[in-house]
Amino acid sequence: MAQIVTLTFNPVIDKSTTVQALVPEKKLRCSAPKFEPGGGGINVARAIKKLGGDALAVYPAGSYTGKFFQILMEREGVASKVIDIKNNTRENLIVLESKTNQQFRFGMPGPELAEEEWRQCLKVIEEIKDLAFIVASGSMTPGLPTDIYAQLSKITQKKKAKLVVDTSGEPLKEAAKAGVYLLKPNLAELSSLVGKEEIEAEMVEDVARELIENGKCEVIMVSMGAAGAVLVTKDEVAHAVPPTVKRRSTVGAGDCMVAGAVLSLSKGWTVKEALQYGVASGTAATMNPGTELCKLEDVERLYKIMRRSP
Numbered sequence: 001m002a003q004i005v006t007l008t009f010n011p012v013i014d015k016s017t018t019v020q021a022l023v024p025e026k027k028l029r030c031s032a033p034k035f036e037p038g039g040g041g042i043n044v045a046r047a048i049k050k051l052g053g054d055a056l057a058v059y060p061a062g063s064y065t066g067k068f069f070q071i072l073m074e075r076e077g078v079a080s081k082v083i084d085i086k087n088n089t090r091e092n093l094i095v096l097e098s099k100t101n102q103q104f105r106f107g108m109p110g111p112e113l114a115e116e117e118w119r120q121c122l123k124v125i126e127e128i129k130d131l132a133f134i135v136a137s138g139s140m141t142p143g144l145p146t147d148i149y150a151q152l153s154k155i156t157q158k159k160k161a162k163l164v165v166d167t168s169g170e171p172l173k174e175a176a177k178a179g180v181y182l183l184k185p186n187l188a189e190l191s192s193l194v195g196k197e198e199i200e201a202e203m204v205e206d207v208a209r210e211l212i213e214n215g216k217c218e219v220i221m222v223s224m225g226a227a228g229a230v231l232v233t234k235d236e237v238a239h240a241v242p243p244t245v246k247r248r249s250t251v252g253a254g255d256c257m258v259a260g261a262v263l264s265l266s267k268g269w270t271v272k273e274a275l276q277y278g279v280a281s282g283t284a285a286t287m288n289p290g291t292e293l294c295k296l297e298d299v300e301r302l303y304k305i306m307r308r309s310p
Helices: 040-050 063-075 115-127 148-158 169-178 187-193 201-213 253-266 271-285 296-308
Strands: 003-007 012-019 034-038 056-062 080-085 090-097 102-106 131-137 162-166 180-183 217-223 229-232 237-240
Touching: 003 040, 003 115, 003 253, 012 063, 034 040, 034 063, 040 056, 040 131, 040 253, 056 063, 056 115, 063 080, 080 115, 115 148, 131 148, 131 253, 148 162, 148 169, 148 180, 162 169, 162 253, 169 180, 169 187, 187 201, 187 217, 201 217, 201 229, 217 253, 217 271, 229 271, 237 271, 253 271, 271 296
Parallel strands: 003 056, 003 131, 012 090, 056 080, 131 162, 162 180, 180 217
Antiparallel strands: 012 034, 090 102, 217 229, 229 237
8 A cells, every 4th residue: 555644744743531511610521531633634643543544643742741742653553753852842732611512612722843853854755655546735824834735835845746735825826836635625715725705616617627637736625514525637526415314523533524535545446435434534523522533334335325325
């Protein structure tokens, strides 16, 4: 199987807990917290492991939280290449209010990376042999240049590997200009790539094909939440709508979709099969609480249902 590497510049320790109700100025009794490693590419690597594959996770980590983060990755059996940094690895808090079943997500800012630290991340990628797919995913952190994924694109092209980018804002635009194998925007991000304020679902195919014909990427996979996703290449268009499930958390659903799609592509599956498996993986993630991500048995069941759909 082709080697998959994920790159996460802003990993995070996700702490999940439950309270009966969020009430101001009161001491709230929480359930025992659950700690899990998170961040775009980290979740992709974790999900690939849960789906029976393997991926190497490359990420910076610092201070005592960085050490704890590495322990969490070891517990999940995900292979890692860690770049030591000066500042702390960030922590997020996810709180489920049991009275209303509403989820509250508190995202903390990431640590500032020094130039030598983020350059070391790129150097690690350059030194990896037999690289077939690299997934660069997640939020940015202070200190990173906006063209960081464009720089990564040049490295990937030299290695004749396939770069998958899932990000937003200027880094997404810079990556698209530099050229990547696959972009995974949502509707708002796709709109920004073509300079439009808003794109309706029925416009996705034409807009995505416009980007592809301009030579900016080979594949565009547009996520549309409960409506599923659309995958567009120069010659093909595939739509995938997930079965209805009971949602418990949306944390990491997009990352699981990327994981399922990339793992499928690495096995030589068709783009339609990869899209369906990706959507099944993302949907399966919403069935679990907190940041548990997807379970293989749920993914396989949902994928079978989607394969039977016209």
